[in-house]
Amino acid sequence: xxxxxxxxxxxxxxxxxxxxxxxxxxxxxxxxxxxxxxxxxxxxxxxxxxxxxxxxxxxxxxxxxxxxxxxxxxxxxxxxxxxxxxxxxxxxxxxxxxxxxxxxxxxxxxxxxxxxxxxxxxxxxxxxxxxxxxxxxxxxxxxxxxxxxxxxxxxxxxxxxxxxxxxxxxxxxxxxxxxxxxxxxxxxxxxxxxxxxxxxxxxxxxxxxxxxxxxxxxxxxxxxxxxxxxxxxxxxxxxxxxxxxxxxxxxxxxxxxxxxxxxxxxxxxxxxxxxxxxxxxxxxxxxxxxxxxxxxxxxxxxxxxxxxxxxxxxxxxxxxxxxxxxxxxxxxxxxxxxxxxxxxxxxxxxxxxxxxxxxxxxxxxxxxxxxxxxxxxxxxxxxxxxxxxxxxxxxxxxxxxxxxxxxxxxxxxxxxxxxxxxxxxxxxxxxxxxxxxxxxxxxxxxxxxxxxxxxxxxxxxxxxxxxxxxxxxxxxxxxxxxxxxxxxxxxxxxxxxxxxxxxxxxxxxxxxxxxxxxxxxxxxxxxxxxxxxxxxxxxxxxxxxxxxxxxxxxxxxxxxxxxxxxxxxxxxxxxxxxxxxxxxxxxxxxxxxxxxxxxxxxxxxxxxxxxxxxxxxxxxxxxxxxxxxxxxxxxxxxxxxxxxxxxxxxxxxxxxxxxxxxxxxxxxxx
Numbered sequence: 215x216x217x218x219x220x221x222x223x224x225x226x227x228x229x230x231x232x233x234x235x236x237x238x239x240x241x242x243x244x245x246x247x248x249x250x251x252x253x254x255x256x257x258x259x260x261x262x263x264x265x266x267x268x269x270x271x272x273x274x275x276x277x278x279x280x281x282x283x284x285x286x287x288x289x290x291x292x293x294x295x296x297x298x299x300x301x302x303x304x305x306x307x308x309x310x311x312x313x314x315x316x317x318x319x320x321x322x323x324x325x326x327x328x329x330x331x332x333x334x335x336x337x338x339x340x341x342x343x344x345x346x347x348x349x350x351x352x353x354x355x356x357x358x359x360x361x362x363x364x365x366x367x368x369x370x371x372x373x374x375x376x377x378x379x380x381x382x383x384x385x386x387x388x389x390x391x392x393x394x395x396x397x398x399x400x401x402x403x404x405x406x407x408x409x410x411x412x413x414x415x416x417x418x419x420x421x422x423x424x425x426x427x428x429x430x431x432x433x434x435x436x437x438x439x440x441x442x443x444x445x446x447x448x449x450x451x452x453x454x455x456x457x458x459x460x461x462x463x464x465x466x467x468x469x470x471x472x473x474x475x476x477x478x479x480x481x482x483x484x485x486x487x488x489x490x491x492x493x494x495x496x497x498x499x500x501x502x503x504x505x506x507x508x509x510x511x512x513x514x515x516x517x518x519x520x521x522x523x524x525x526x527x528x529x530x531x532x533x534x535x536x537x538x539x540x541x542x543x544x545x546x547x548x549x550x551x552x553x554x555x556x557x558x559x560x561x562x563x564x565x566x567x568x569x570x571x572x573x574x575x576x577x578x579x580x581x582x583x584x585x586x587x588x589x590x591x592x593x594x595x596x597x598x599x600x601x602x603x604x605x606x607x608x609x610x611x612x613x614x615x616x617x618x619x620x621x622x623x624x625x626x627x628x629x630x631x632x633x634x635x636x637x638x639x640x641x642x643x644x645x646x647x648x649x650x651x652x653x654x655x656x657x658x659x660x661x662x663x664x665x666x667x668x669x670x671x672x673x674x675x676x677x678x679x680x681x682x683x684x685x686x687x688x689x690x691x692x693x694x695x696x697x698x699x700x701x702x703x704x705x706x707x708x709x710x711x712x713x714x715x716x717x718x719x720x721x722x723x724x725x726x727x728x729x730x731x732x733x734x735x736x737x738x739x740x741x742x743x744x745x746x747x748x749x750x751x752x753x754x755x756x757x758x759x760x761x762x763x764x765x766x767x768x769x770x771x772x773x774x775x776x777x778x779x780x781x782x783x784x785x786x787x788x789x790x791x792x793x794x795x796x797x798x799x800x801x802x803x804x805x806x807x808x809x810x811x812x813x814x815x816x817x818x819x820x821x822x823x824x825x826x827x828x829x830x831x832x833x834x835x836x837x838x839x840x841x842x843x844x845x846x847x848x849x850x851x852x853x854x855x856x857x858x859x860x861x862x863x864x865x866x867x868x869x870x871x872x873x874x875x876x877x878x879x880x881x882x883x884x
Contacts (some may be wrong), residue, residue, distance in 0.1 A: 369420040507826045553595075
């Protein structure tokens with residue numbers, strides 16, 4: 215690296231550079247997200263090939279953009295290197311979870327081999343690092359990186375697009391160069407070039423050469439790999455080269471002003487960002503009066519809602535004397551809602567028609583939350599018991615406005631949900647829809663009865679545009695706002711390779727009963743039925759309060775409940791899931807098991823679509839209280855040939871997804 219480049223990056227603040235990238239993203243630059251997605255997918259595939267987490271070195275890690283993306287990935291063991299202490303300081307000061315203590319895996323030194331002496335990595339990668347180095351310096355850095363590879367390791371370079379020769383591009387950041395990796399800089403190594411997959415960048419996978427004849431493959435967009443020809447180098451490199459040459463033409467006219475030109479570029483980005491901040495502050499000042507008026511209306515609405523709701527009879531007590539002296543200390547403020555939480559979006563099915571729809575549901579009503587997690591649209595999770603402060607409702611209104619959301623779908627009702635609904639109505643959100651996931655049988659429980667009656671009352675009084683009960687047939691009670699076609703839950707969407715189903719079909723099958731133990735879940739019947747099936751050797755039960763004597767159920771194994779994703783992965787290792795319930799509407803356990811490729815036995819659901827499908831006929835039990843009937847169903851499903859069963863599962867999943875999409879679109883009038 216030239217002395218000018220060195221001085222620039224060793225004096226550059228990592229916090230300022232991070233802010234610069236955030237400004238670019240705010241202007242609509244998606245390059246960073248595209249780079250991150252490509253690298254994550256590549257490393258996951260590399261881990262799967264190795265059968266273990268992949269050891270990674272982020273060469274030129276800077277303030278930690280990629281560290282925050284990769285540190286918590288279970289298939290990555292992350293290390294970061296940079297030669298600039300100021301650039302790395304934000305990462306050391308606030309490392310992501312899973313990277314503590316940061317000093318052990320993020321290091322600053324004159325060279326990477328000095329930073330991690332003796333360590334070898336499966337993948338060493340760069341993202342727009344070599345572009346800041348002249349040809350000679352880039353060659354030296356490539357040598358350092360190659361020396362740190364483990365056997366069968368490789369470099370992953372996310373750098374400039376293909377060019378036929380090296381040339382200086384511009385003076386930004388004290389100088390930028392584009393490099394000819396295929397024909398010059400890495401001419402002694404095997405290489406795969408991914409062209410047209412990341413905007414403004416190409417990806418170079420570089421390996422030590424394994425044969426006498428060097429291998430250079432081109433993967434152009436979605437086309438099949440082919441050997442890179444000289445014609446390819448010239449043809450594909452021409453657009454990038456033309457851009458570079460145009461920049462050089464301007465530089466020749468400003469000879470001697472390179473440092474000033476680079477600084478002007480940085481200042482221009484800073485000035486644009488400051489202008490946006492000034493405009494935002496002006497808008498804030500202009501809207502202050504309307505915000506104050508909104509807050510006044512929200513407080514009035516909340517007071518009215520509290521008057522309509524039952525009081526809370528249990529008053530929480532402070533834990534110690536010091537806390538009793540300070541209300542703020544005894545009950546510290548906390549954000550009551552979650553917006554677009556990962557668990558609510560990672561399995562969602564995409565559908566552009568739902569871009570103006572927001573689903574609202576509760577943190578702790580896990581079945582409903584899983585159902586909503588598969589639906590397309592925005593996601594807002596709120597508490598089911600604790601009141602929502604006005605300040606949080608204001609933030610929610612801002613989010614709805616920011617994302618141009620017009621339709622709100624409430625899944626279930628509670629006192630906080632009712633208060634939020636009334637508040638949103640007051641500020642103009644009158645397109646509200648209510649989905650009730652319960653049954654009248656559950657009215658034996660006080661809260662279920664009270665909340666259900668409130669939901670029905672909201673429909674009868676016109677406080678929602680439409681009402682739908684997942685268990686159909688409530689129309690005569692609800693009235694004209696009832697939606698008669700039955701809404702059905704969606705199967706979850708998994709990224710390719712996210713969950714691997716173990717195709718074990720034969721003797722010694724494993725069964726999972728993932729439900730808790732209550733009247734609805736019918737757990738004992740499920741377990742006893744599986745116990746009677748000779749094909750089943752192990753029955754895994756999650757419920758803590760479920761016990762059967764060994765003489766009655768020797769196949770039972772207790773397993774702890776983990777997080778949602780871990781339970782899905784557990785389902786994928788099973789041969790069958792047991793969920794023959796009594797009064798459930800459309801249980802997500804059935805759909806989750808099916809989504810990971812594992813069949814699930816179920817009770818009668820009385821859905822108004824697809825009940826004659828081969829998969830439903832194979833997995834449904836007419837009498838959920840009969841151990842004998844449930845056992846016969848389990849044995850019947852396990853006796854179906856594996857490919858036939860998988861075909862039934864996949865076809866039902868496809869048909870159910872399409873039915874659910876169309877029913878929700880009709881319900882929401884989109």
